[in-house]
Structure formats: C-alpha cells, structure tokens
Amino acid sequence: MEKLSLDGEWLFKSDSDSEWLPALVPGDVHMDLLRNKKIDDPLYGTNAEKCRWIEEKIWMYKKIFNIDKNFIHKRVELVFNGLDLDGEIFLNGIKIGEHHNAFIPYSIDITGIIREGENELLVYLDVGKRRVKDKPLTKYGVGEDYYRIWMRKPQFVFGWDWGPYLPTCGIWRSVELNSYESFAIRDVYIRPTILGNKARLEIDVEMENITSEPFELDLSLSLKGDGEYGFGERFTLNPGINKKNYSLEVENPRLWFPQPLGEPYLYSFKATISDKAKELDSYKCNYGIREVKLIQEPMDEGESFIFSINGKEVFCKGADWVPADSLIANVSREKYKKLVELARSCNFNIFRVWGGGIYEDPYFYELCDRNGIMVWQDFMFACAPYPDDDSEFMEEVARETATIIKELRNHSSLVLWCGNNENQWIHYMGAWGGRDTRLYGTKIYDELLPGLVKELDPTRPYWPSSPYGGEDPNSELCGDRHAWQLSLQIDDPYERINYRLYSLDKGKFISEFGQLAPPLKRSLEEFTPEKELYLDSPTWKFHNNTAERGNIKAALERFFIPQEDLSLDEYLISGQMIQAEALKFALEHWKNRMFKTAGELFWMYSDCWGTTGGWTVVDYYLRKKPSYYYVRKAYEPVHISFKERDTYLDVIVTNEIYSPLTLDVEYGVRSFDGAVLLKGKGKLDLSDAGPVRVGEIDVSKVPGTYKNRSFVYAKLYYRGRCISLNRTFLVNFKELEIPAVKIVPVLSLIRDGEYQLKLWSNSFAWFVSIDCPDNVELSDNYFDIFPGEEYAVTLRAPGGIELGDISISSLNETVIRHHRV
The missing domain is CATH 2.60.120.260 (Galactose-binding domain-like)
Structure with a gap:
C-alpha cells in the first residue's frame, strides 16, 4: 500500500x-x-x-x-x-x-x-x-x-x-x-488473557482481496520486546473480506501497569501481508499486555467501584479531559505531549475523556499508553436527550460507535467505555420531562452501545453514564459520582463554596467535582485588552465561567479577605490559593477512604481558551496554576495527611503501591516563629495499599493564644529523605496572624541549563511564589517554608538565569497589608 x-x-x-x-x-x-x-x-x-x-x-x-x-x-x-x-x-x-x-x-x-x-x-x-x-x-x-x-x-x-x-x-x-495493489489489512484486534506466567494474545486480522481471484499470500505476526514472538503462514485470500484468528503465547510477559503500580511496558506489534517477500500492507502498534476488571461488590456502605489491572486494585487519580482548544483542529502534537507529560508529573494515572468533546487524536491515546495513564472513554453524548427514535440518527450512531471502538481498542490505557455524560442524572433531577417520562437516548446507552462493546471489545467494562448507579444516578452508595453539591447545586453562595463539606461525601468513585479560581496574571494578559484588565470588564465577563455566580467572591469573604479589599493581583493569587486548598482538602478526604472511595477525578484538567474563572489546574497557555502543585502533592503514591476527629487530628499515611516500605514519621504543631508546641515521631512498616493511621495530635493542648499563630505539620521519610510533607492550620485563613517574613535566596549552577534555588526563611512563609520567565521550568512552586528551614527548588533554564530574573513573594505580604498584627 x-x-x-x-x-x-x-x-x-x-x-x-x-x-x-x-x-x-x-x-x-x-x-x-x-x-x-x-x-x-x-x-x-x-x-x-x-x-x-x-x-x-x-x-x-x-x-x-x-x-x-x-x-x-x-x-x-x-x-x-x-x-x-x-x-x-x-x-x-x-x-x-x-x-x-x-x-x-x-x-x-x-x-x-x-x-x-x-x-x-x-x-x-x-x-x-x-x-x-x-x-x-x-x-x-x-x-x-x-x-x-x-x-x-x-x-x-x-x-x-x-x-x-x-x-x-x-x-x-x-x-x-x-493506493492498494490488490490487498489490504482492514483491521487488527488484539485480546489478551493472562494465565499465570504466560499471556495468550488472540489476534483477529481482517483483510481484503480487492481482486476477483483468490491469491496465495504470506501473513506474519510479530511481537517484539523482552524477547521476540511471532507466527507466519501462507494462506489463500479469497475475493472480498477475509477474517482470520491467530494465537500467540508470551512466556513471562512484561505487563502494562498504570502509575504507580509498575511500568507501562509496551511491546512492538506488527502484522504484515506479503507475496514473495514483497510487503503489500502492514499494521503496526505499540501494545501493552494487561487485563482490566471493574470490581463491584457489596461493602459496609453500599457497593464498591474499583478498577483492577492485572489483579491489582488501583486507586484512580486524575481529572476530566476536555478538548485542549475551542478550535479543535488547533491542538498540536506538541500540546498533547506537554499536557500528558504534565499530568504524569502531577502523579495522574487516569483521564476521563468527557462526552461533550471529541474522541481525541490517536496520538493522545499513544501518549497515555506510554505514560501509564488510564483512559475512561465517554461516548460523545452530553447533557441532553438524543433522538433514539430516529432510524437514520441511530444508524449513524451505530456506524460511529463501531468505528471508534475498532480505532481505540488496541490501546492498553483505555480501561472503560461509558455511554454519556450526565444524561440520566439530569433527567432524574427533572429535566426533559422528568424521571416519570421516557428519557430519549436510553436505547443508545442501554442497547446499542453495550451491544457493540460486547461484540467488538469484550475485554473492557461498559458503564451506561457518568454519574451512574442506584435509583439516584448520582448516589453515594454505588457507581460513580459527580460531587457538585458544592460549587454548583447549593443556592446560598456562602455555603456553596464551603469546601470543608467535602468531608461528608462518601461517594465510591468521584468522577467530577471542582473549585473555580481566577487566572494567572500573565495568562489574563494574553486574552484581555490592556484597558480591560480589571474585574468585571467586558472581556472579564465574556471569559468568565457562567456557573461562577459569585463563588470566588464568596470564598474570599468566607475564608480569607473580602474581594473589594483586594487589588487585582491580590485577588488573583488569593482566589488561586483557595482553589488549591479546596482541591487538596477534597482529594485528601477521599484518598483517606481508599478503597471505600476508589477514585478521585476533578473537573477539569486544562482549558480550551483563556478564562477569568476556571476549573483547571493547567490553563490554555500551558501554565501551571498553584492548584497544580497542590494536586501533585495530594496525588503522591505515598502521602501523609490529616483527618479531623473531635479535638484530634489523625495523621494518615496512604499507600498506593504494593511494595514493602519502612518509613519514619514526624508530626506536630509549631508556632510561626518556630517554637515547637507539640511533637510526635514514629516508624511505619507498609506492606499493602491503603490508608494507615500513624498518630494523632490533640489540638486542644495547643494554647489558645497560639491557635492563630501556629501550623500543624507532618513529614514522611524514606531512608532519611523526606518523601511527603503536609501542613494545615487550626483556624480559617482569615484568622491567621501571619508575621512578616525574610526569605533569603541562593542560586547555584548544578550543570549546564540546570540550577538550584535554595530559600531560607526566618519564620513561617506561606504560599511562596517563584515568578520566572516562561521558558524556565520549576520543580516546585507555591509552597510553604517552615521557620528556620531551607527549601530547595530546581530550575531548568536552557538559556541561563540569574537571581535578578526571579521574583519571590508570599501570602504573608497580603495578610500583613490587610490584617496587620
């Protein structure tokens, strides 16, 4: 060909x-x-x-x-x-x-x-x-x-x-x-079965003989990786479509795993038809051997919803993916690559490709295969009824579905097919005639789609919608859940933004929730005329989320500093801080329930254009918001956090990997000037995935005069190296008496194009921001520096960088300007 x-x-x-x-x-x-x-x-x-x-x-x-x-x-x-x-x-x-x-x-x-x-x-x-x-x-x-x-x-x-x-x-x-000489490979489907130390690959090959005569040809199959496996035969290809089935056995296969369970190992597969050593057509792909199951079993608070890969339960961490540009043709391979790599660096192991967008470019799925990021794939139906009583429409949907399944089914990253986004839930809540009327579209989600998945890709689970499960499709007792009671559904904006209420949610798999935030200043300037760089300008309103409805203003008033008291720059960073803290709080709550809750995906990962009120952690211009760094820490494979219990804070370690680990734990309460108020230590042996309570902090023992002048901390060490660090406060942000801070920076060259920035602080430095030119990559940002301690950040600057090119600030400055101690 x-x-x-x-x-x-x-x-x-x-x-x-x-x-x-x-x-x-x-x-x-x-x-x-x-x-x-x-x-x-x-x-x-x-x-x-x-x-x-x-x-x-x-x-x-x-x-x-x-x-x-x-x-x-x-x-x-x-x-x-x-x-x-x-x-x-x-x-x-x-x-x-x-x-x-x-x-x-x-x-x-x-x-x-x-x-x-x-x-x-x-x-x-x-x-x-x-x-x-x-x-x-x-x-x-x-x-x-x-x-x-x-x-x-x-x-x-x-x-x-x-x-x-x-x-x-x-x-x-x-x-x-x-252009085909006479023959074509039309489709190849690889189905894995893992049998102890072997894997059997069932390979269906569909070929077409374009001529009117039968021909004898050679077919070869090869699988290359750790070892090489193959099969070849000479066979007769009759006129028209020919289907053949073959089986390859792989000894001691290297299996594909998502992060952080193991390596997303990919073999190189090729099917070739040839005649007398002349290749006529071929099919190639990188293929990961793995089995996926969706475990739904009774538990003490309903029914589980757990993905298992190769027999190992996976705690799913990620976000909902929408098209990366409003003009869908404008998404380059470079942007796909950057977004997926940023997700991997953020400790993601799953994307949900949302049903109101597109079936993404094949390159996206290749990147997910390569980076160990699973894909929950919605079919493209969202927030609407669909005319399932129209035969022409249904024929088109059937053709589309069959095409998409065949196109994507050899991607190891794809772990679930889902019928739509929110249609059953919206109908249940009263839309389109309400739950007592027929929902148009159910013939698609309940008959057509599952039938075609069963026929064309029986190796993966099918799920009718997101959310779905129980009489209420958005139940906390089973299935997946969109936790929009906060941010969207509560009428009172002051309660709607109270992210601490996430601690009450017992959903089994959270596939949507979110917190809105204002943009980064540099990104705001990219899509806003200079004369409109102020809140509620025409451009600001046009690019704002229509569901924002005063959420950011209410959050600032409830938790920090009223919006009207803030400059534009203060408003931007303060709103971003609250989004970061809200996502962290919710993600740590659900992670501490592992595997009662077995997945947490926030809405949404990246933007399709510049926004003034957005859900995302990576914006349209590929800049990382503060929430990106907070999510990355919450998604650490081994993570330390806190859980409120009466007057206590339990110290919880969550472990997602199955390897034995011996860890050292340190936790306590310190004042902003460094005084140790409470302190605990311990050693922990981990052998399985899940949460472990490693200690408790009785906050009632913290003197009242220190409640708003101290912070709670926890550190987790592996072989002397801190692998997870966390902090919380004992009062709301607006009650904190944060002191002035002196941050001392030292920049040193590690090697060509790579630098280390060490920051020392005399007292507690909150939400420290490093501002650099766009071409400089930071290993971390928007972090705290504990009093008298040093915090090191790696900078990758191919063109070089000097200390004068770097701006360092903290939220201490904003607090002092508005709440002088």
Missing part, C-alpha cells in the same frame, strides 16, 4: 465570495480566516461574538494536486480523517460522496476517477445547522437552542459554562490517498 498526504496548502472561500484564499489542512475556517486577516482572533477579548456570521455560510475548500501514474494501483481510496460537519466532496467535477459526522473518518473509493497528472478536489462544508434546522426538538423536551442533539460533532462548541459559543467548521484532521 502506498500513501500520499494531501495535507498542507489548500484554497478556500465562502459560497458568496469570488476570491480564493490560502488555507491550511488540517484546520478550521476560523483559523484560515484569521491567517488571512478576515477576522480577529476569536479567542481574544470578545471577538468570538463577532464570528457568528461564519456559521451561516457554506465554505468551499479546494486542492489541486498531481499524481504520478505509478501511484495508481488496483484501488485508490481518499480518506478524510475529520470533516466538520456536513460535507459534499467532488473529485475532478464528479460528486464522490457526502459526510455528516465530525468524529469518524470518511473513506471513498475513487478508483477510475483519480487520474494521472492534475486532479482537483473540492469540498463543500458547513457547521451542520442547515441540515437539522427543521428537526423536531419539543418532543424531546428541549428548546430550539438544542439543535446540537442532531449533530454528530463536538457538543461543547455550542457553548458550555467553561467555553465560548464557537461552532467549528473545516477539514479538521488529515487527508490522504491510499
């Missing part, structure tokens, strides 16, 4: 324009219009509001390309890997097809139409609204703004609480020509 990419330079115009303009494929109409200076950046300021005219147009994309006669074989296929949304395709003046699904590739047999020499490919596209404008909506219990339910494209582009209304349109994934 020969392949020819048609990516790169194209021409485009609207149906009402005469001038063809340069375009890039893969891409999007907005991106092409921006490059041609026909629109302003839709993600800047309020410019997205000025882009609505784009969705009213039909867009034409044209490619003139030349074909060598030696490229044209028995069959030539044109493959669009992503058309958004309604497309008509013409080649050399002949209509060759139309397509209405942005999620899956469209392959067209163009044998006899493509020709030697010059060819013209013309694609007509629109966002999809024209085709569905007369489709029924009221029968499904929704209004006219829900036309998206008929459109198989990312649902979030029609506006979500965290993203703008910006309907996408374009040839958003690669275009290619595939």
